[in-house]
Amino acid sequence: MQWLGTNTDVNDQRSEKKARRATEKQLQVVMESMSEGLVISDSSGKLLHWNPAALRMHDISNAEEVLTNLRSFARLYELSTVEGAVLPIEHWPLARILGGEQLHDLELRVRRLDREWTRIFSYSGAILQCGDDKDLAFMMIKDITERKYAEEALRDAKVNLEHKVNERTAQLVAKSKELENFCYSVSHDLRAPLRGIAGYSRLLFESYHECLDEEGRSFLKNIGVATTHMSSLIEDLLSYSKLERQKLSTTAVRLSSFLPQLLDQFKDSIENARLTVKVDDLRISADPDGLAIALRNLIDNALKFSRFAPEPAIEILAQPADGYCILSVRDNGIGFDMRFYHKIFEIFQRLHRAEDYPGTGIGLAMVHKAMERMGGRVWAESEVGGGAVFYLELPLYSTPTAVIPAVSASG
Known part of the structure; x- marks a missing residue:
């Protein structure tokens, strides 16, 4: 019975060794086939293993050149920060891992001292306890040179x-x-x-x-x-x-009191037109003088280009939309061809004969300039013979402040 027990123990030991060798072989295959570099050292700093990827990364053909310790490695290489500050050996990744740090993607520049060769690597690693009071330092290395250069x-x-x-x-x-x-x-x-x-x-x-x-x-x-x-x-x-040149003074403008004052300047010329104004009690963030210039020119154009209509009509609306106010000035005049839309806001550009519709070709350029200075937008829609509508977009005013409805008479 004693012999049988001993034989069983020997067989178990052989099986364990065989299983350990199989595991080590599998581990070796994994390490050899890794695209990342792997360096293993013992707790004293002796370099035990470099996988093929780590050797290729460092342009090493013979592992014996470096397979000793950090001091021997330091005779061939210099490590520095990506910005170029040279690091003493005590601050190298493996030294920091051996000191108990866990590294995650530490980026450093590596230079060979014996020839022109520089790469940028990313280091990660930690101490792993392998039993029998034997600790090993594992350090993973990724070549990120091309990425960093890009x-x-x-x-x-x-x-x-x-x-x-x-x-x-x-x-x-x-x-x-x-x-x-x-x-x-x-x-x-x-x-x-x-x-x-x-x-x-x-x-x-x-x-x-x-x-x-x-x-x-x-x-x-x-x-x-x-x-x-x-x-x-x-x-x-x-x-x-x-x-x-005018100073921009953005403030709250209440349209319900602003527009009547502005329209009062057109009271003589607007008598022959049917005027509709719907602005509710909206407040917008605008420069009062700049807004007056924009609206004055649009209303003046609406009156001018609808004067030959059987019943001239002008409609001024204001509607909120996603934190903005859309002001529109619509007329039932002669309109314009949208093929020439890109010209209408340019200075001195006219789409109609001056003999029929007097003007200088500057009004809409002033509208565009005024809206641009206030950070707003202006655009138009029209068809020949079907009138035109011009839109002004400015932010709604939400913070309480002094409301200035006054309109500059000079513009």
């Missing part, structure tokens, strides 16, 4: 793009300011000689009326019409350039 290239491209955009924006702003200053100066300087032309042509017509034939008097009348149009154009140019 991130750096993307970051540099973004910085360069932002720099170019800022530089181009500054150039455009400077050019815009220069153009506005030029426009203001020219318009201002043209008024004096234009007044002289208008004044002397009027004196010539009044004082020498009988001395001129019909053709001469017609010439003088044409001069008068041209100077009047030129004067209007100059005044509109000054208003347009002044709009950019």
Whole structure:
């Protein structure tokens, strides 16, 4: 019976060894086939194992070169932060793991000292207890060089793009300011000689009326019409350039009191039109002067382009929509072809003959500029012969504050 028991123990031991060898072989196969690098050391810092991926990552053909300890490894390599600060060996990943730290994706730059070779690795690892009071340090390594270079290239491209955009924006702003200053100066300087032309042509017509034939008097009348149009154009140019110079004062505007004051300026010309106003008691966040300029030009256009309608009609509505207010000005006038929509908000652009519908082509450009300065939007819908509707979008005002309904008479 004693012999049988001993034989059984020997068989059990052999089975355990066989199972252990099978497990170790499977583990070896897993480590050999890993794409990540794996380095194992004992608690004293002796490097016990490098898998093939770890050797390839470090450009090592002979494991004996480094399979000793960190000091021997340090004779071939230098570790630094991604930014380039060189690390002493005590701060290397394996040294920190042996000191009890658990590392997760620590990114470091690795450089070989014997030739031009640099990579960026990500390190993770911890101490594992393997029984018999034997602790092993496991360190996983991932080569993230290409990813980091791509991130750096993307970051540099973004910085360069932002720099170019800022530089181009500054150039455009400077050019815009220069153009506005030029426009203001020219318009201002043209008024004096234009007044002289208008004044002397009027004196010539009044004082020498009988001395001129019909053709001469017609010439003088044409001069008068041209100077009047030129004067209007100059005044509109000054208003347009002044709009950019005006201080923006965004506040709460109550439409129910703002619009009646604005419409009072059109009381003579609006008598022949059927006017509908529905704005409820909405308050919007806007610059009162800028809003007055936008609405004044839209109402003026609605009156002008619907004057030949059998029954001119203008409708002004205000409706809330997702935190914004949509103001609309609709008329039943001649409308316009939407194929030319892209032109209507450009300065000096006209879609109708000046002889039929007088104007300078600046009004809608001022509407667009005013809305742009207030952070709002303007757009339009129309069809030829079917009238037009212009929309203004501005945020609703939600915070209690002083309400300013006043409208600037000058715009």
